[in-house]
Structures are given as structure tokens and as C-alpha cells.
Amino acid sequence: MAITFEKVNFSYGAGTTLAHAILHDVTVNMPSGQVTAIVGQTGSGKSTLVQHINGLLKPTQGRVVVDDFELTARTKEKQLMQLRQKVGIVFQFPENQLFANSVLEDVMYAPLNFGADKVAAQAAAETALRRVGVAEALWQKSPFELSGGQMRRVAMAGTLASDPSVVVLDEPAAGLDPKGQAELLQLVLELKSLGKTVVFISHHMDHVVAVADQVVVMHDGRVVAKDTPAVLFNRDLDWFKKMKLDLPKAGQFAEKLTAAGMKLPERPLTLTQLATAINTEVGHE
Amino acid sequence: MNNIMIGRFVPGDSFIHRLDPRTKMIGTFLYILVMLWANSWASYAWTAIFVLGLIRLTGQPFKLYWDGLKPIFWLILFTVVLQLAFTPGTPVLYRLGPVVITTPGLINAIYVMIRFVLIILMSTILTLTTPPTSIANALEMLLGPLKKIKVPVAELALMLSIALRFVPLLMDETQKIMNAQKSRGMGFSTGGPVKRAKAIIPLLIPLFVGALQRALDLANAMEVRGFRDAVQRTKYRVLHYEKNDGLAFAGLFVFVVVFVVTKRLF
Numbered sequence: 439m440a441i442t443f444e445k446v447n448f449s450y451g452a453g454t455t456l457a458h459a460i461l462h463d464v465t466v467n468m469p470s471g472q473v474t475a476i477v478g479q480t481g482s483g484k485s486t487l488v489q490h491i492n493g494l495l496k497p498t499q500g501r502v503v504v505d506d507f508e509l510t511a512r513t514k515e516k517q518l519m520q521l522r523q524k525v526g527i528v529f530q531f532p533e534n535q536l537f538a539n540s541v542l543e544d545v546m547y548a549p550l551n552f553g554a555d556k557v558a559a560q561a562a563a564e565t566a567l568r569r570v571g572v573a574e575a576l577w578q579k580s581p582f583e584l585s586g587g588q589m590r591r592v593a594m595a596g597t598l599a600s601d602p603s604v605v606v607l608d609e610p611a612a613g614l615d616p617k618g619q620a621e622l623l624q625l626v627l628e629l630k631s632l633g634k635t636v637v638f639i640s641h642h643m644d645h646v647v648a649v650a651d652q653v654v655v656m657h658d659g660r661v662v663a664k665d666t667p668a669v670l671f672n673r674d675l676d677w678f679k680k681m682k683l684d685l686p687k688a689g690q691f692a693e694k695l696t697a698a699g700m701k702l703p704e705r706p707l708t709l710t711q712l713a714t715a716i717n718t719e720v721g722h723e
Numbered sequence: 724m725n726n727i728m729i730g731r732f733v734p735g736d737s738f739i740h741r742l743d744p745r746t747k748m749i750g751t752f753l754y755i756l757v758m759l760w761a762n763s764w765a766s767y768a769w770t771a772i773f774v775l776g777l778i779r780l781t782g783q784p785f786k787l788y789w790d791g792l793k794p795i796f797w798l799i800l801f802t803v804v805l806q807l808a809f810t811p812g813t814p815v816l817y818r819l820g821p822v823v824i825t826t827p828g829l830i831n832a833i834y835v836m837i838r839f840v841l842i843i844l845m846s847t848i849l850t851l852t853t854p855p856t857s858i859a860n861a862l863e864m865l866l867g868p869l870k871k872i873k874v875p876v877a878e879l880a881l882m883l884s885i886a887l888r889f890v891p892l893l894m895d896e897t898q899k900i901m902n903a904q905k906s907r908g909m910g911f912s913t914g915g916p917v918k919r920a921k922a923i924i925p926l927l928i929p930l931f932v933g934a935l936q937r938a939l940d941l942a943n944a945m946e947v948r949g950f951r952d953a954v955q956r957t958k959y960r961v962l963h964y965e966k967n968d969g970l971a972f973a974g975l976f977v978f979v980v981v982f983v984v985t986k987r988l989f
Contacts, residue, residue: 551908
């Protein structure tokens with residue numbers, strides 16, 4: 439399902455003296471079935487942007503179109519249910535949303551809300567729990583007895599259980615160990631292979647390079663760039679400084695090599711690319 | 724969530740802002756105490772004029788105070804209806820089964836409403852112009868004498884300032900959890916009261932769990948920094964009365980005198 443933002447403006451407290459503009463004239467589209475990463479420094483409006491995708495926030499001006507659903511300032515609260523069924527959002531530290539007596543019950547919450555009966559909801563919950571890798575032995579336990587990493591998985595299953603066509607992840611890797619991060623990226627790719635549109639916010643450029651088809655860069659409430667990772671991360675170094683963005687680790691290392699006098703054809707984005715570039719360069723001499 | 728006004732502090736540099744928090748606190752309590760003695764239109768009018776004058780002095784738009792009143796609108800309405808419906812007396816204005824509306828009932832209802840509104844306005848003046856920490860500080864100093872009879876005043880003040888500090892945090896947390904559950908399809912609860920109460924469980928449980936977790940974290944953080952209770956502490960900000968406070972007390976005195984006059988004469 440494609441997501442399109444058309445001239446979206448958003449401000450908190452619109453119409454009052456305390457109005458505070460967050461998004462300015464955002465026009466961007468996130469293609470169906472692809473992984474779109476949203477990057478930008480803290481306070482650039484990333485979270486505000488994604489909260490428009492399922493109508494938690496409504497644009498003050500402009501419109502957001504998700505598949506055939508149009509969200510504007512006038513969209514009624516009742517219609518949003520339909521949108522939220524299509525779009526699942528996993529928030530930062532989603533383990534804070536757990537509430538039920540058992541893991542299974544918690545994950546069944548979303549499908550039940552969206553009208554599934556008990557049997558269907560349980561089946562959906564089981565599928566989701568398997569997908570995120572929560573062992574069956576834990577399903578009847580209280581979610582509060584689990585470890586932090588397991589709680590995170592259960593919470594993610596809680597969003598995936600309603601089988602949304604669009605999955606939005608707001609810094610899902612924050613606070614995970616390297617193994618957990620790798621598994622998370624695997625999950626993103628798996629969701630993509632299931633045909634889902636994935637939008638994810640990240641500060642971690644290596645994660646972006648690993649899974650994203652498109653990168654949207656936000657700065658001061660505006661979309662300042664949208665490119666494939668390969669094109670974006672080959673921009674001028676000064677631009678990254680201005681946007682307060684990092685390069686992927688391999689790119690940072692390559693910059694050091696360049697500064698030390700080594701010539702590389704283009705900026706490598708992954709360790710493999712870096713190794714190849716160095717080998718080619720060293721082989722030349 | 725951002726529009727909840729109870730206890731919100733709005734910085735400023737008005738006469739009221741600059742008063743010592745103790746002055747404001749004593750003034751608020753005195754005012755409320757005196758106001759409860761009002762029994763005539765004239766005395767209510769005077770107490771209302773006094774509060775409106777103070778609001779002018781704070782230099783804040785009246786809308787802020789109005790927003791402070793809104794959350795308790797239903798409470799006011801409820802009390803007013805109770806007064807209206809269940810005050811006996813004559814003459815009877817209207818009768819519907821057991822419900823009898825009488826003239827004294829009507830007057831009582833209006834008095835109660837005025838009292839409610841004035842008390843809220845007055846306490847909003849206090850909280851709107853005084854940072855929460857100053858309120859806690861003032862309370863500690865005002866209750867200081869109670870230490871002699873072993874009341875843990877310092878601890879109570881600390882509890883108060885921690886509680887006040889947690890209000891915006893918990894608001895924030897509530898908003899986040901609400902967003903998460905809305906995304907999972909938490910909708911408008913329809914149905915009976917039991918069903919509705921059940922519908923907010925997904926909101927309350929995470930909120931309680933989060934609050935307890937925060938409290939434990941804070942307790943640990945305080946402990947590793949060597950916090951102990953029941954020790955004499957010095958203050959970073961020492962409160963002292965200034966000339967303006969003298970003026971304020973004089974103003975309060977005038978208020979009380981005029982109040983007594985209105986009560987006696989009208």
C-alpha cells in the first residue's frame with residue numbers, strides 16, 4: 439500500500455496563540471511493498487510525520503493518502519478505525535504498551551479490536567508471536583515476567599497480529615543488543631517479502647543501508663532529501679554535517695582513508711563494499 | 724493532554740509572580756476561609772471583584788483561568804443540581820415528583836456555584852504564578868513549627884515536590900500509551916459502564932507499571948547519591964519577605980475589612 443503526503447502542514451494547538459508548527463509543506467511518497475527509512479536529527483519531525491500515517495495526528499493542512507484512504511483535517515475520528523487496521527505502528531520502547539494477564543491475550547488485543555472473533559484472533563496472535571520469535575513456552579506467562587528483549591518482541595507481535603499492510607517502526611532497535619538488532623533487521627526484510635510496506639525511523643545509518651529501499655531525510659520539519667541509500671550516502675560530506683547525520687560505519691572509515699591519501703572510486707556503504715574497494719585500490723599499485 | 728491546566732505554572736514577571744510563595748499561600752488560604760463566610764450578594768460580589776482584580780494583576784489572559792475551570796465543570800454542575808433539587812423551604816417554584824425546586828434552593832445553588840468558581844480561580848492564581856518547587860518550599864517553611872511535635876515536614880514537602888514533578892511526566896506517558904493502544908484499535912467505548920471501565924484497562928495498567936518503575940528508579944538514584952531522611956538540610960533558595968509582601972498583606976487586610984463591612988451592612 440502506497441503512502442502519499444501532499445503538502446502536509448502540521449502544528450500543535452493550531453488556531454490558538456500557542457500554535458507551534460512542526461511539519462512544513464511535506465510532500466513525499468512511500469512506495470508500496472518497499473522499505474522506506476526516515477532519518478534526521480532529534481526534533482526534526484520524524485515521529486510527527488509517521489503519526490500521520492495512521493491518523494493519530496491529522497494534518498492541519500494538506501492530505502495524507504494511504505491506499506484509498508484520505509486523511510485530512512476534517513477526517514472523522516470514527517473513520518480512523520479503518521485506517522488503523524491497515525497501518526500498524528510500533529512505537530519507541532513498545533514494551534510500555536503491555537497490559538494483559540498473558541502474552542497471548544496481549545497480542546490478541548489488536549485483532550479483537552478490529553473485529554476478529556476469539557478463534558481467529560488467537561490464530562493471528564500465534565502467527566505473529568512465531569514471526570517475532572517468542573517461544574511457545576512463554577505464551578501463557580504474564581508479559582511482565584519476561585526479559586526486556588522478549589517484552590519488545592511481544593509488543594511488536596501485538597502490532598503485527600492485526601496483519602497490517604503498512605508497518606511503521608519508530609526506532610525499533612533502540613536499547614537492543616547487537617543480536618537483537620540483527621534479528622530486527624531480519625524481521626523488517628521478512629515483512630517486506632510478505633508484501634508489506636515498511637516505514638522505519640532510525641538513527642542508525644548501518645541499519646538504513648542494510649534494509650532500506652528509500653531514505654527520506656527530515657530537517658526542521660521539512661523533507662530535504664529522498665533517495666536510494668546508494669545515491670544519498672554518496673552526497674557531499676558537508677551536507678551530512680549540516681543535516682547532523684552520520685555516515686554508515688564503512689563510509690566513515692572510507693572518509694578517513696581518503697583523508698590519509700587513499701583514492702576510492704565511490705563511498706562504500708557496507709563492510710563488503712569497503713573491503714572490495716580497498717582490495718581494488720591496493721591491487722592497482 | 725496538553726490542555727490540562729490544573730497546577731500548571733506560567734512564568735511571568737507580574738507583581739503576583741514576584742511575591743514570596745508563602746505570602747501567596749497564606750493569602751490563598753485566608754481568602755478561601757473568609758470567602759466561606761460570605762452570605763449575601765454584596766459579600767459575594769466583593770470577593771469576586773477581589774479575585775478578578777488579582778487576575779488582572781497577574782498579567783495573564785483570562786482564558787488561562789477559564790481553561791482551569793473547564794475540567795471541573797461537571798463537578799460544579801453536579802453540586803449545583805444537588806443543591807437545586809434537595810433544598811427544602813418555601814416558596815416552591817417547581818415540583819416534579821420528589822424533586823422540589825424552592826427559592827432558597829435556587830439561591831443556595833447559585834451561591835455554591837460562585838464559591839466553587841472563586842475557590843478554583845484563587846488557587847489557579849497561586850499555581851499559575853508559582854513554580855511547583857516554590858510551593859513545596861513554602862509549605863515546608865510554613866509547616867516548620869510542626870517539626871517540634873515530630874511531624875516529618877521536610878519529608879512531606881519532598882513528597883509533594885516529587886509528586887508535582889511527576890505530573891508532566893505521567894501526562895506524557897499517558898499520551899504515549901494512548902497512542903500505542905489507539906494504534907492497536909482501542910476505540911470509542913460503547914456499551915454499559917462495566918464495558919467502558921474495562922476499555923481503559925489497557926491504558927491504566929501500563930501507566931501504573933510505568934509509574935512504579937519510575938518511582939523505583941528515582942528511589943535508587945536518590946539512594947546512591949546518599950539521600951537519607953530525617954536529617955537537617957540547608958536550602959539552595961532561601962525564602963525571604965520583601966516590601967511587596969508587606970503591600971500584599973496590607974491588601975489582604977483591606978480585603979477582610981471591606982468583607983466584614985459588606986457582611987454587616989448589606
